[in-house]
Amino acid sequence: MSEYRIQGNTGEWEVVIGLEVHAQVTSNAKLFSGASAAYGGEPNSHVSLVDAAMPGMLPVPNRECLRQAVRTGMAINAQINRWSRFDRKNYFYADLPQGYQISQLYHPIVGEGEIEVTLNEKDPDSPTKKIGIERIHVEQDAGKLMHDQHPTMSFVDLNRSGVALMEIVSRPDMRSPQEAGAYLKKLRSILRYVGSCDGNMEQGSMRADVNVSVRKPGGPLGTRTETKNVNSIRFMMQAIEYEAQRQIDLIESGGEVVQETRLFDPNKMETRSMRSKEDAHDYRYFPDPDLLPVELDDAFLEECRESLPELPDAKRKRYEGMGLSAYNAAVLTAEAETAFWFEDLLGHGVDPKQGSNWLLSELFGALNKLGKSLDESPVNPAQAAELLGLVADGTISGSIAKQVFEIMLETGQGAAAIVEERGLKQTNDTGAIEAEIAKIMAANEDKVVEYRSGKDKLFGFFVGQTMKAMQGKANPQVINELLKKVLDV
Amino acid sequence: MTDFSRMGVAAIRDGVANGEFKAVEVAEALNARVANAKALNAFIVETPEKALEAAAAVDADRAAGKPLGKMAGVPIGMKDLFCTEGVQTTAASHILEGFVPTYESTVSANLWKAGAGMLGKLNLDQFAMGSSNETSYFGNVISPWRRNDGSNAALAPGGSSGGSSSAIAARLCPAATGTDTGGSIRQPAAFTGISGIKPTYGRCSRWGIVAFASSLDQAGPMARDVRDCAxxxxxxxxxxxxxxxxxDLPVPEWEAGLNSDLKGKRIGIPREYRLDGIDEDIAAMWDNGIAWLKDAGAEVVDISLPHTKYALPAYYIIAPAEASSNLARYDGVRFGLRDLPDGSGLQDMYAATRAAGFGAEVRRRIMIGTYVLSAGFYDAYYTQAQKVRALIARDFEQAWASCDLILAPTAPSAAFGLGEKTSDPLAMYLNDVFAVPASLAGLPAMSVPGGLSKDGLPLGLQIIGKALDEQSVLNAGLAIEERSGFTAEAGEWW
Incomplete structure (x- = not known):
């Protein structure tokens, strides 16, 4: 892809980026307990005895969480490990009731895979790049400390304790903030298509640990830092830019990058040291003796594969095959919601080209103005199909359709009812149109002469005048035909 | 009047079922015995009302003609490692003192469902870590047994299920639950002249049992004879x-399957268990055991379990490693003891709470476990120990080619005096030398009385079986029981 270089005092620098993305698995229950995994709730209202690590409590794996991880692995063409195992990562913290996190260090459920990204997904000519995925493993989330509830004490909310996360670890294959952004966007898109994570970064269902190092182009890898828990794509790109520049400045002024964990402060747009390697925990990983190894059989894998939806890349190609422009196909497939909305529209009999153009211009334009997302659209695919059907069968013209759509947005009324009520039906009454054309020609004799002497462009003027006279309700094709008949003599 | 203290599980169950006496009468009698045996310190909490309540329910069911459970009317002791709803559960530690679970362990719930009642929560080694019941925060349990040398030396009831063994041997209860991680059912049974079986790993649910070492912990019954254990x-x-x-297997009908005819069974005698300098009494008892099994129709064969000598070191890596992690949850945050020195932060609270809440042996094992899992040591200790564990399991697998059961001593000696081994943890750990291999391999193993030492103390014979073959283990135990003529009892000095 693009050659991203940072100019330093000693020449150009290259940035090397790897991401560890934590994605909350979409599931009703937690990874090892039956408590609700729903976001929010009163503090400590989604906590089972297991989540609170009461004496004698034991984890029981939630197969649905494993299934979602496997499906995600399949969606990135990864190796699925039929035999995997849970390990304990031991450390003390008040938000970690067991005193260990159940994770997978030695034998993750998903092995090597890859994701193809383009810098600008809407530009069909934008170069593509494959980003390697090292592994996906499944682990428990921790609870949350609340420091603002009491003057001297911290409170603990265990609602998130034990919620299933997938940790998706990339190879250090990215070379610019843009590539990292494109990767995270594409990954989020895939997760949402698969339905294994809602990708909601604001609510923390998806967050990234960003590994950044710098080197002279082609030189040996530099020492990396890890910026933890970045929760938006924009912040991540800013954090990379800041961190790369900080490392370059440090090296060029004779310093050395230390391997450490850092935090990104979006207000100051800078990263800050959290703890260095020397302070790093010794997590004393070992296989969790409460759990048997996870063994996946053919039937399970088959079900996972069959339940996978069509993924964005395949969908985009299919849309192009349906005659959509590369741009339209790319935009329609970038987010699962858009593609599903579009396909819903097609399911109601709408022509793909007509539907995609309308969706991307009319509907997106309107939603943009309203400041709403597609999910919140006041018009659903069935209602939209009704409107587009009226255009397709010649009941209304395209320009009338715009008016009707606006009324639909305001009133919530159906398109046919609006057209009926307000008399917006398009007319094919050639007599009436011919009469108007005759009037226009009489009033514009000079233009008729000009047209007939070769100024073809004036044809549009006559069309416009006629349509205006017909109050937009005439069938444009009929107008064309009738005009040609009288003008081209 | 019937002496209920001398009745076992089967006798009480049958007497209640046949209407010879009421369950409530049994409960009352045993509640009184428990109350009068404080000198043994076998119970941490007595729950006479629970025993009566369960007994009354059984009597009512019988009166109503309802079917009775397998343990209907039998009052038992519950090792205080099992969480019991509404009744303090401590694992004999200070850190859990006052902890009252809102839930009932699966095993105890199964017993209550079967009609058993609870006399109380039995003392044990703290977090089940110990072989003499000297690590309990609630004080030592005293064995009802005394040497025949006229000394009144207080003896260890074995551990960690020392409250269970002491209470059964003292006839405070006909049976009790135990848990066995590296011999904690079998060794105390051997020390007190009773029977106990650790079933195949996975037979009894661990849910609601305070965890020591998850891959080894297994609950089992302790009682005065083999039938009662079944x-x-x-x-x-x-x-x-x-x-x-x-x-996920059905539970066999072990009682109905009891049969002491061992024709066709081959009994393996592992040569590696015949340690140099083996105790004479133990060697003689073992020889008797061999003769009894032959008499019951079994064929006796010499076998080899070549990795036996590595079992104990491997066990004392794996068990503490798991324990160091399992016990991390006792942190003063959510339940149990919290020691929060003035002006201290989270780390100080952890340190103070755990220092105050855990006894010395528990702290020692947490430190050992933390060490062997540490970066740089993990492969040398934990990984290596897991390899040894696999080899031990393979030893048994290979032995099954030439035998169906293995006979060995349960412990290398009879009960020792309280305080005799507390200053030497290694000597204490050596007590588990014969018990640990079956634990590492997850195999069913039982201890039955095999005779008395010269000092007049009970000795135990251990039978180890193939995975899931508890029936053969119980049958061999029964064959020994029928031939050993073991009728000795502890005198009632308390």
């Missing part, structure tokens, strides 16, 4: 979806 194990065992390591 009855109680049937009531305790069974698949539990709440324990991922629980075996």
């Amino acid at each position: 009855i109680m194990l049937e009531a305790m065992a069974g698949f539990d979806p709440k324990d991922s390591t629980s075996l």
